[in-house]
Amino acid sequence: MEKELRLMKGNEAVAEAAIRAGTDGYFGYPITPQSEILEYLMEAKPYETTGMVVLQAESEVAAINMVYGGAACGKKVMTTSSSPGISLKQEGITYIAGAELPCLIVNVVRGGPGLGTIQPAQSDYFQATKGGGHGDYHLIVLAPASVQEMADFVELSFDLAFKYRNPVMMLSDGAIGQMMEKVWLSPQKERSKTVPGWATTGKPPTRERIIITSLDLDPNAQERFNQKLVAKYNEIREKEVRYEEFQLEDAEYILVAYGTSARVCQKSVQLARNEGIKVGLLRPITLFPFPSKRLNELAGKAKMMFSIEMSAGQMVEDVLLSVNGKVPVYHFGRMGGIVTAPEEVVEFLKSKIGG
Amino acid sequence: MAEVTGIKEIIKPENLVYKKTKLMTDKVLSYCPGCGHGTAHRILAEIIDEEGLQSETIGICPVGCSVLLYEFIDIDWQEAAHGRAPALATAIKRLLPEKFVFTYQGDGDLAAIGTAETIHACNRGENILIIFINNGIYGMTGGQMAPTTLPGMRSSTSPYGRDVKIMGNPLKMTDIVATLLGTYYVTRQSVHTPANVKKTKKAMRKAVQYQKLNKGTCFIEIVSNCPSNWKMTPVQSNKWMEENMFPYYPLGDLKIPAEQITQKTSNSEKND
Amino acid sequence: MTEEIIIAGFGGQGVLSMGKIMAYSGVMQDMEVTWMPSYGPEMRGGTANVIVILSSDRISSPIIKHFDTAIILNQQSLDKFESSVKQGGILIYDSNGITRHPERKDITIYRVDAAEEAGKMGNPKIFNMVVLGGFLKVKPIIKIENVIKGLKKSLPERYHSLIPMNEKALQRGTEIIKKV
Numbered sequence: 001m002e003k004e005l006r007l008m009k010g011n012e013a014v015a016e017a018a019i020r021a022g023t024d025g026y027f028g029y030p031i032t033p034q035s036e037i038l039e040y041l042m043e044a045k046p047y048e049t050t051g052m053v054v055l056q057a058e059s060e061v062a063a064i065n066m067v068y069g070g071a072a073c074g075k076k077v078m079t080t081s082s083s084p085g086i087s088l089k090q091e092g093i094t095y096i097a098g099a100e101l102p103c104l105i106v107n108v109v110r111g112g113p114g115l116g117t118i119q120p121a122q123s124d125y126f127q128a129t130k131g132g133g134h135g136d137y138h139l140i141v142l143a144p145a146s147v148q149e150m151a152d153f154v155e156l157s158f159d160l161a162f163k164y165r166n167p168v169m170m171l172s173d174g175a176i177g178q179m180m181e182k183v184w185l186s187p188q189k190e191r192s193k194t195v196p197g198w199a200t201t202g203k204p205p206t207r208e209r210i211i212i213t214s215l216d217l218d219p220n221a222q223e224r225f226n227q228k229l230v231a232k233y234n235e236i237r238e239k240e241v242r243y244e245e246f247q248l249e250d251a252e253y254i255l256v257a258y259g260t261s262a263r264v265c266q267k268s269v270q271l272a273r274n275e276g277i278k279v280g281l282l283r284p285i286t287l288f289p290f291p292s293k294r295l296n297e298l299a300g301k302a303k304m305m306f307s308i309e310m311s312a313g314q315m316v317e318d319v320l321l322s323v324n325g326k327v328p329v330y331h332f333g334r335m336g337g338i339v340t341a342p343e344e345v346v347e348f349l350k351s352k353i354g355g
Numbered sequence: 356m357a358e359v360t361g362i363k364e365i366i367k368p369e370n371l372v373y374k375k376t377k378l379m380t381d382k383v384l385s386y387c388p389g390c391g392h393g394t395a396h397r398i399l400a401e402i403i404d405e406e407g408l409q410s411e412t413i414g415i416c417p418v419g420c421s422v423l424l425y426e427f428i429d430i431d432w433q434e435a436a437h438g439r440a441p442a443l444a445t446a447i448k449r450l451l452p453e454k455f456v457f458t459y460q461g462d463g464d465l466a467a468i469g470t471a472e473t474i475h476a477c478n479r480g481e482n483i484l485i486i487f488i489n490n491g492i493y494g495m496t497g498g499q500m501a502p503t504t505l506p507g508m509r510s511s512t513s514p515y516g517r518d519v520k521i522m523g524n525p526l527k528m529t530d531i532v533a534t535l536l537g538t539y540y541v542t543r544q545s546v547h548t549p550a551n552v553k554k555t556k557k558a559m560r561k562a563v564q565y566q567k568l569n570k571g572t573c574f575i576e577i578v579s580n581c582p583s584n585w586k587m588t589p590v591q592s593n594k595w596m597e598e599n600m601f602p603y604y605p606l607g608d609l610k611i612p613a614e615q616i617t618q619k620t621s622n623s624e625k626n627d
Numbered sequence: 628m629t630e631e632i633i634i635a636g637f638g639g640q641g642v643l644s645m646g647k648i649m650a651y652s653g654v655m656q657d658m659e660v661t662w663m664p665s666y667g668p669e670m671r672g673g674t675a676n677v678i679v680i681l682s683s684d685r686i687s688s689p690i691i692k693h694f695d696t697a698i699i700l701n702q703q704s705l706d707k708f709e710s711s712v713k714q715g716g717i718l719i720y721d722s723n724g725i726t727r728h729p730e731r732k733d734i735t736i737y738r739v740d741a742a743e744e745a746g747k748m749g750n751p752k753i754f755n756m757v758v759l760g761g762f763l764k765v766k767p768i769i770k771i772e773n774v775i776k777g778l779k780k781s782l783p784e785r786y787h788s789l790i791p792m793n794e795k796a797l798q799r800g801t802e803i804i805k806k807v
Contacts, residue, residue: 005654007650007651007654007660007662007780007781024450025446025449025450027446032666033666053446053449053450055445055446055449057442057475058471058472058475059471061439061442061471061472062439062442062445062471062472062475063442065435065436065439065442065443065446065472066442066443066445066446067446068433068435068436068439068442068443068446069415069433069435069442069443069444069445069446069447069450070446070447070449070450072433072443072447073413073446073447073450073451075450077446077450091436092436092439095436099434118666174666175663175689175690178663178664178666179661179662179663179664179689180647180650180660180661180662180663181659181660181661181662181686181689182654182659182660200413200431200432200433200447201413201431201451201454202409202410202411202412202413202430202431202454202455203409203410203412203429203430203431204410205409205410209425209429209430209431209432210431210432211425211431211432211433211434212432212433212434213416213425213432213433213434214434215422215434260689260690263686263687263688263689263690264687264688264690265688266687266688267687267688267691268688270687339690341690341691341692342687342688342691342692343692343693
């Protein structure tokens with residue numbers, strides 16, 4: 001079957017891609033700037049076609065716990081929200097990580113802290129990549145930078161989630177959620193009929209009962225479990241790093257940016273190169289695992305690195321750890337819902353290189 | 356008098372009056388002597404067994420004394436975060452509508468931190484069974500005040516007795532959910548005497564049947580005791596429960612299916 | 628070819644939908660497009676705006692500060708975005724409600740009195756299509772036939788009867804736009 005071309009908002013693309021990926025259940029709660037996802041699903045009524053369950057929960061807390069329940073049955077389940085709602089979900093997310101359940105969580109980030117603003121931001125990087133809730137855990141974090149990737153990463157997220165029995169987060173933002181672009185949609189997939197062996201489905205006499213839990217009162221057993229998680233995260237760090245390079249071949253100055261900021265920086269690279277400054281861009285696609293090795297290699301060749309993010313400086317800490325002192329690293333970016341302008345990045349760059 | 360028989364004679368199956376239910380595991384119960392949880396577990400296990408539902412059942416454990424419930428009954432289980440069991444059950448039942456899905460929750464879990472999940476699952480009429488063990492206290496964390504702690508009742512966080520002016524009133528969750536359009540069968544029972552055990556078991560059996568018929572949420576409160584944290588012997592605690600808990604949380608059905616009401620009315624009309 | 632456009636006016640003037648039609652038309656013409664609206668309760672001085680980028684290449688930043696064309700439909704937007712037009716760029720405005728007209732000398736300014744014209748045509752709602760017609764006259768980057776295709780694609784079937792009226796409005800726009 002051929003792919004279908006549509007012009008869609010990023011939020012709508014997530015919803016349509018979820019249906020087409022054969023998602024079993026979506027549980028959500030309205031919050032700007034991502035409410036179009038639930039609205040789209042309710043209008044599309046996939047429960048009448050693919051049988052996908054769509055439910056508006058009473059809260060983000062309930063929604064993520066519905067995801068837990070569905071995931072523990074081996075189903076492809078997801079929820080979406082924006083920053084304040086994602087904070088509410090953190091309890092459920094750490095339980096899901098602790099019970100090693102696969103699921104997809106989409107965060108269409110808005111500015112914070114607190115109620116903040118409904119405009120786009122990238123200020124949830126720490127929360128997404130360092131755990132977010134209590135305990136030692138990581139999500140796999142994908143950062144879409146286009147409406148196309150909002151669609152494509154839904155299926156990729158589920159693949160990774162089931163491969164590692166780990167929750168996956170798509171860390172997007174209000175700009176990508178709200179903007180429309182062309183998107184090529186994959187054909188409809190059937191919902192999976194295979195049930196993973198670890199899922200609760202009712203205990204037949206032929207097997208031991210299955211218990212999905214994150215509880216272990218024996219500290220030795222809990223430590224062994226923590227070690228198992230560490231091994232899993234290390235495997236993910238080894239195998240699942242994804243990034244995109246843009247005009248890095250001869251770059252003396254390297255911008256590091258994800259999502260909307262990466263789009264902004266592509267323009268900044270063009271503008272700076274028009275002025276004869278050799279700039280390139282590394283766009284992490286996975287934020288966990290972070291492309292540390294590649295950045296460390298690049299640090300040997302570059303004069304400076306710049307972490308460009310719509311935050312007070314969060315990813316810059318991972319850039320600093322990656323380059324390990326090999327090269328000076330600066331952070332720049334607007335906050336509070338203001339998208340950094342491409343020209344502002346160039347100005348900042350010039351102020352540092354003295355050009 | 357019959358002649359004295361040996362132990363072998365006594366444990367002959369035909370002579371036994373009590374034995375472990377098939378679905379109870381060999382794990383030693385973690386409950387204090389005299390606690391109602393063990394009895395409630397046993398009834399539940401019996402019902403699942405008798406109805407042939409072992410391979411069809413997914414249970415959801417709470418946070419509280421019965422957090423380790425999954426150790427005791429031989430079915431598939433999910434352990435929920437504190438108060439969230441009805442949210443898990445909602446998704447499980449919607450994704451696997453043929454399965455028998457129930458939650459088992461204490462008063463702190465269901466009536467405090469999980470109030471929203473409880474009310475909304477009931478209001479949506481999720482086809483699940485919610486079993487609510489109400490002993491008016493937080494057992495596992497050491498006897499703190501629960502949403503259902505009675506006025507004047509002492510706990511470690513109401514050491515002078517629950518002062519309703521400061522601490523608010525006990526919450527009658529079962530009465531609340533009975534008013535919701537999504538609930539089908541709401542009842543309040545106990546498990547402290549054989550007669551009450553029978554009634555509770557009958558209520559559970561009804562709930563199983565109603566779930567098969569997709570009738571909506573069934574909600575069974577079991578008013579229970581907590582000898583350890585009430586600081587009483589098991590016998591005292593049951594007496595105290597009868598004298599203090601039952602007047603505030605009276606036993607009986609709060610909501611029964613419409614067809615039963617019609618039957619009752621027609622019966623009473625006949626009687627008139 | 629890349630054309631970076633901002634359309635700005637009051638909420639309810641059809642600003643966002645004009646941008647959408649442009650974007651759909653661009654898709655019909657095999658271009659890359661982005662449509663980035665201002666969203667949420669307006670906090671920008673009563674204006675709603677949308678950035679539309681049409682390009683033959685992959686589009687970088689969907690949010691930009693300088694535009695090839697600004698289509699301006701109220702005074703606040705004129706005050707805010709007149710300075711955002713690139714040197715040598717184009718500013719198109721409807722003079723309805725404008726008290727301070729655009730003043731820049733390093734850009735080309737066009738006036739399209741679309742509100743008045745739509746009123747004359749008996750349907751104020753087609754105002755934005757008159758403006759779009761004017762834009763396509765001075766920047767013929769999309770063929771009118773592709774706009775019609777875009778309309779068919781973006782409008783629910785039940786509104787397709789309105790397409791001839793929109794086509795007429797587009798045509799009228801091309802006729803009444805004039806250089807200031």
